[in-house]
Amino acid sequence: MLQIKNLHAGVENKEILKGVNLEVKAGEIHAIMGPNGSGKSTLSAVISGNENFEVSQGSVTFLNEDISELDPEERAHKGVFLSFQYPIEIPGVSVTNFIKTAINETRKAKDLGDMPASEMLKLIKSKADLLEIDRKFLSRSLNEGFSGGEKKRNEIFQMAMLDPKLAILDETDSGLDIDALKIVANGVNKLKSKDNAVIIITHYQRLLDYIVPDFVHVLIDGKIVKSGTKELAYELEEKGYDWIKEELV
């Protein structure tokens, strides 16, 4: 589904990703772990098309198409979803209005008409139930005054609504208490199928207890330096990253 080859990217002459290779197949869950500043969030931003980062080398292929030149909304239309580490506030735009617009814009890109209101309502209800979201929450201004947990749950709600092929969860566990973490993880697991894939970007192994990855990659200084199965995550939790750095020397 996703092939990243020798990806170099950064901001204003500062290279952050220094040759990332990654392949994600449909049905897989990949975890990307690494210390602060290793380039994890940059990787998610580059895959989703954030134009603050410049790709200097390499390619990002999604569903057999090079998407490096596509606008972020075009990537979204193809099924790339990013759950933001710091979701953005849009005052006066309700959660419902925002997701409705997102869905209809995506449909428009596929030459489909607006989703009928009744269908939309049904979809919203079922996904809100899945993530144990209160109806009142849906009429609030997007991310405005939301707690950390509410913001993350709202991200996963949007993911559920948009039903992406590839979901990148950037530090989704940060700011979540254990109950919220379980709800979010449970939601992601229910949305998981053999046709879609998930990339989890995280500092800690905690979330991986609930969303079990097929592969774990360690990103250090802009490169994936080690890959393994979920056991690698436990090892990292126990020993930190220094032993890998030492291995590299």
Next chain:
Amino acid sequence: MAKFTEDDLKKDLETKEYEYGFYTDIESETFPVGLNEDIVRAISKKKEEPQWMTDWRLDAYKAWKEMTEPEWANVNYKKPDFQSIAYYSAPVSIDPNKTLDDVDPDLLAMYKKLGISLDEQKKMNNVAMDIVVDSVSVATTFKKTLSKKGIIFMSISEAIKEHPELVRKYIGTIVPTKDNFYAALNSAVFSDGSFCYIPKGVRCPMELSTYFRINQAGTGQFERTLLIADKGSYVSYLEGCTAPSRDENQLHAAVVELIAMDDAEIKYSTVQNWYPGNTEGKGGVYNFVTKRGLCEKNAKISWTQVETGSAVTWKYPSCILKGDNSVGEFYSIAVTNNYQQADTGTKMIHLGKNTKSTIISKGISAGKSQNSYRGLVKISKNAKNARNFSQCDSLLMGNDCGAHTFPYIEVKNKSAQIEHEATTSKIGEDQIFYCNQRGIETEKAIALIVNGFSKEVLNKLPMEFAVEAQKLLEISLEGSVG
């Protein structure tokens, strides 16, 4: 993949072609340019007005001659040459006694371009409309339905003839002829506008609507609206405006007077979309408007305005809260783009006890435009327990525009409670990327953010108007994203 920067945002915001910029070739009768007593007399004569009206106009003209244009507003523009404007222009094929079916097909086609098919308006929206093109009221629909309830809704010229006692009693009582430079000018030369009277205890069953349009080049539009809501009555009134694109500046100086008697309520909504000039700031309408309403006991006046057009706007719809327990409201969205300048706000004059006013102003500036809120809250000596809440929010796009707030507060009674809140924010690249990532393209994202910002005011508009206003916000701010 181009990086989306502030510069791109700016480029995106460069004006889309003004959608209403067509000129309809209708045969018009236009007076020679310039203004003097003879022109004033000629306008009055043309409209077959009684002597008192002619005298009233001449009085105003004399006052105007002695006045100078106000310069305190935060706007810069080349002063209009009042001697090079034609003060009267009427489509010749219009006879006020004709029904809609007799209207010039070119005119009807023009309405269609404006998106206001009369039939549709009649049937779908339950809206009665009075349309003023240049200076003459072309058609008033729904008159019969309204007259059954005793409601009078007609052009002001007709009203002067048919209901002289009402017009004479109230015209100029809220905005006196000598009130200000433009009000005096309007009083001298106003050529048409709407008149509305709602009898005691009557709730007007439909939205009343007037559509103004400047068609003829080099003409000014000076409409005069007088709306009287008798005791215990209710009316919701809508007003929309457009003008064709022209290189020269056109002048629009209107006066609106509202009278809400005891326990009456008036909702007055405006969508102003006069031609704003091109992207270099050439052309566009000068919009100098005086709007004021008087509230008697327990009465309420609500002004709601969406101002997206005009090169220069100077407008302060106000409420005189004379009666005890009366309520004044002002909800405003003002959008400026390119070189547009707006200086707009309100005056809430609290005279009665327990009077209440609310001001919600949303200013959106883009391009190189300047957007100012100017408001006065005045609590007089006898206005015990008066309350005011004001909120002025500004949204900026790009780095070359300006937002200014000039709140004036005068309090002469210690029991008053006044609150003022103000915020300034900017549309951020991060907000746009967030929307993009969810599949929402940049133009749509800007529209979404702007609509969210304006929501409190949009919610105050009647349904049909709210949809139109939202579209207008999009058009005013949209660019051409490649």
